[in-house]
Amino acid sequence: GAVVSQHPSWVICKSGTSVKIECRSLDFQATTMFWYRQFPKQSLMLMATSNEGSKATYEQGVEKDKFLINHASLTLSTLTVTSAHPEDSSFYICSAGPTGGAAKNIQYFGAGTRLSVL
Amino acid sequence: GQNIDQPTEMTATEGAIVQINCTYQTSGFNGLFWYQQHAGEAPTFLSYNVLDGLEEKGRFSSFLSRSKGYSYLLLKELQMKDSASYLCAVRVNNAGNMLTFGGGTRLMVKP
Numbered sequence: 001g002a003v004v005s006q007h008p009s010w011v012i013c014k015s016g017t018s019v020k021i022e023c024r025s026l027d028f029q030a031t032t033m034f035w036y037r038q039f040p041k042q043s044l045m046l047m048a049t050s051n052e053g054s055k056a057t058y059e060q061g062v063e064k065d066k067f068l069i070n071h072a073s074l075t076l077s078t079l080t081v082t083s084a085h086p087e088d089s090s091f092y093i094c095s096a097g098p099t100g101g102a103a104k105n106i107q108y109f110g111a112g113t114r115l116s117v118l
Numbered sequence: 119g120q121n122i123d124q125p126t127e128m129t130a131t132e133g134a135i136v137q138i139n140c141t142y143q144t145s146g147f148n149g150l151f152w153y154q155q156h157a158g159e160a161p162t163f164l165s166y167n168v169l170d171g172l173e174e175k176g177r178f179s180s181f182l183s184r185s186k187g188y189s190y191l192l193l194k195e196l197q198m199k200d201s202a203s204y205l206c207a208v209r210v211n212n213a214g215n216m217l218t219f220g221g222g223t224r225l226m227v228k229p
Contacts, residue, residue, distance in 0.1 A: 006160075032214055043205060043222045044161070049214070093160050097215050105149060105168075107215055109160040 006110025023094030029074035030096035120144040122220035140206035
């Protein structure tokens with residue numbers, strides 16, 4: 001299957017700082033990527049849809065000024081958690097999928113980023 | 119919106135067969151996906167159904183009935199490493215490749 005790389009895998013930061021998470025499609029181009037948040041023992045909750053060259057689409061209840069998304073190229077989307085607070089501590093996961101080929105209907109996930117805000 | 123239901127937890131014995139059910143209510147259905155997720159890791163793709171019927175892939179099979187809004191994931195010859203959460207997700211028309219996930223089923227395989 002296609003490969004999605006996410007970095008960093010774990011980050012610990014102080015309250016009030018900003019954290020940037022990168023999501024890269026390694027062997028395909030992705031005009032759309034998705035950002036999810038997952039709390040322990042819960043399922044994935046979609047935060048936003050990242051669109052290459054245009055603004056991200058945020059789900060209801062997700063603050064766009066808090067979670068900044070940039071999709072500047074066809075292989076990279078970034079999520080920046082601004083002024084992080086302890087309640088932002090969570091597991092953040094991105095997904096992307098090829099737009100053509102045998103795997104065009106499949107979303108592949110990055111390894112996830114565990115954010116701990118002290 | 120979509121409503122996706124699956125059992126919260128299941129337990130099965132090593133070597134046995136287990137069936138994990140998923141029911142959904144949605145308009146504009148355009149595919150159902152199953153993912154496996156081990157604790158602390160990202161989900162990995164298992165199967166994709168868009169037409170009715172059974173898709174078999176090794177020890178794992180997935181079934182879909184669109185008229186009933188029902189799918190199941192069948193795991194055969196269970197191994198200890200199959201202990202994980204299994205996520206059912208639905209894609210709808212006009213939403214691109216966006217997936218909506220059910221709550222996940224945590225499967226524990228015991229010796």
